[in-house]
Structures are given as structure tokens and as C-alpha cells.
Amino acid sequence: MKRTDWLIGAVAGAVLAAGGITAAVAATDDSSGSGSGSGVDGAPSATSADAGFARDMSVHHQQAVEMSYVVRDRTKNEEIRRLAYDIAQTQANQRGMMLGWLDLWELPKVSEDAPMKWMGMGDAPAGDDGALMPGMATNAQMKRLGELNGRKAEIYYLRLMTAHHKGGIHMAQGCVERCAVPVERRLAQGMVESQESEVKLMADLLKARGTKP
Template sequence: MNGRTGWLIGGAAAVVVAAGGITAAVAATDSDGSSSSVPADSSADAGFARDMAVHHQQAVEMSYIVRDRSKNEEVRRLAYDIAQTQANQRGMLLGWLDMWDLPKVSEDAPMTWMGMGDMPPGKDGALMPGMATNAELTKLGKLSGKDAEVRYLQLMTRHHQGGVHMAKGCVKRCKVGVEHRLAEGMVNSQQSEIELMADMLKARGAKP
């Protein structure tokens, strides 16, 4: 088993565990502890779950790429943490959609649930705020060492900024208590990682 295979198996296991634990986690309670009805297909809860699952998948992909392009333990540790955390959260988001018997893909444009469905269509794979283009991902996969580390930290900083924006939208609009709390946790953890990555870029003589 090579390193990447181990990461993929670990990430898949995290998703399985997350999805398997959804029934207990989503005891569908609102923020005030009251019982929650299943959200509508057009709700912020459903929209956030769909969009953030897509957003998270790219973060996992970028983290796998840099893991194979750098030998720096600090960067590899950060990438591992991001990959594992976001694979786990993605499993939870998709698990909730399954529990709610809602489709994982919507006919609406991304970010419609935030009132941003009329923004220009994403180009080259960058479907939502902060997402990297396919060309940027391809270039990242061709870099190595410090160059790969800097580009990953820059792309992930932008990715987290977009993710924080979306998570704050859920905090404001989502009604299902457990999803609301997950979004709050995303805001806090990703803002902390943005600060960490700024320090890591500074140490490498680069800017976000």
C-alpha cells in the first residue's frame, strides 16, 4: 500500500463512519432543542449541504495532490488534517440529504440558497466562491517542493475564504440545529487555518 492509497482508504473510512453515525447525530433538533421537520428541497439547509459537499471534495483533492508533491511535514500534516476533516464533513452533508430523501444535485444554480444563483456561471470547474479552476489544479500537480507548498497554501486560503462565506450563509439561514452547529464549527476552524496558512506563506516569502 502506498501513501496515497492509505490516505484514500482513510478518507473513505471517515466518510463511512460519518454517514453511519448520521442517524444519531441528526436527531433533527433545532438550535433551541426542539424537533425539526425535514427541510424543503429549496431550503438553505439542502442547498448548503449540496454546495458544501462539492466545495469540500475539491479541498480533499488539492490536499491529496500536495501530499504527493511535498516532503515538508508541516504542510503534509495540514493537508492531512484538511483532507480528513472535510471528507468526514462531506459524508455528513450527503448523509443528511439521504435522510431527508432529497437529491444530492439540484437543478438550481450553485449558491441559489444564498440568493447568489444569478452570479456568472463558474468557469473551468470553479463552480463556487474560492474554488480553484481545473487549470490551477493541473498546475499544482506539476509543481514540487516549495513551489507546490506555496501554491497549495494560496489556493487553500482562497478556498477556505469561500468556504467561510458559505458557512456564514448557513449560520444565518439554516434551520436544522445540527447543520447550523456544523456550519459554525466550519467558520471557526477554517478561519483559524487561514491564519495558520498566512504564517506558513510568510515563512516561505510568499503572500496569500
């Protein structure tokens, strides 16, 4: 499959998922109630955990999708390519859902608040070496990934994605604890479970390559 075909599939899936999930939110959540200082009646406020999670995790997911596209073109190993495809598809779909919620709530997709302020982390350093949020790769790391091939690219991707998932798990757990919209909490819990499983898989893949995270 060409990269363009892969991207089209991810985008199409995200659009369909966003439409379905926004309809579900509209139909089931009249008590999302973390305050409606902005947005439609009954919607979370712009500063709520619900909105903060949707915004920040959308950004976090976008980088995971980009990393997965990069490694797909840097290795011929079918196991790594299949993992990268699964991550890209899943996170593109979930990103579409979260952006769809923000549209439904009539809230901005970009906030003036620091990333993860809704978790009480806005005044803390976002990550090592200038990463936007914990677990996210830096521009230098993304550039390095694009320069590697074969086994070296596989190992570097697995290490970057392991750190990325751990940061994502932490954020998703924050939503499970703080978000008021039930369907959003369910999505966040699903992220925790699926990404914990993938972290274990990536540890096995690294071990098979004679290294560790």
C-alpha cells in the same frame, strides 16, 4: 502512509461520521422546518438553505480533499503534509455528514438550481475564471498544482487553499444565518471557526516562505 491508505482512512471516517450524524439529526430535529415540499415528513425541502448548503458544501469540500491529496504527493515538507492530511480528513468526514443528511431527508444530492442559489447568489457569477463556486480552484489551477513540486507546490497549494477556505467560510456563514436544522448550523459554525484558524496558519506558512496569499 501511501495515498491509497490515506484515502481509505478518509472514506472510512466519513462513513462512520455520516452514520452518527444522521442518527443525531433523526433523534433531535423534528422542527427542521424550512418546508417539506419533498423528502420525509419534517425534513427540509429540496430548495431550502439546509439542503442547498449540504449539496454545495459537499462539492466544495471534495475539491479541498483532492487538492490536499495532490500536494501531499508533491512535497516532502512534513508541516505542509500534516496540514493537507488534516484538511483532507476533516473535510472528507464533514462531506460524509452532509451527504448523510441528504439521504436521511430523501433529497437529491444534485440540484438543477445554480450553486449557492439558496444564498441568493444563483444569478451571480460563481467565481473568477470559471470556478464553480467562490474560492474553488479552476481545472487549470488544479492541473498546475499537479505539475509543481517542492516549495513551489507548497506555495501554490497554500494560496489556493486560502482562497478555498475564504469561499467556504462565506458559505458556512450563510448556513449559520439561514439553515433551520440546529445540528447543521452547529457544523457550519464549526467550519467557520476552524477554517478561519487555518487561514491564519496558512498566512504564517506563506510568510515563512517569503510570500503572501
